Amino acid sequence: MVLVLNEIDDTHGAYRTVEREGLCEAVDRALTGHGVDVSGLAARNGMDRSEITDTWREW
Secondary structure, three states: OHHHHHHHHHHHOOOOHHHHHHHHHHHHHHHHHOOOOHHHHHHHOOOOHHHOOOOOOOO
16 A cells, blocks of 8 residues: 555655655554554554554655
């Protein structure tokens, strides 16, 4: 999902701050909806749940 959002950003321009926050929340909801314990995943990787997408996102 994040990689596709990177492609969209490359094609159509930079996301604004409000859009980035909304996209990160959507990723969080999608992971949670598929049974991922986002808080647990973040804790195991030494990060806050808001940083989950940072490794892959370019926006």
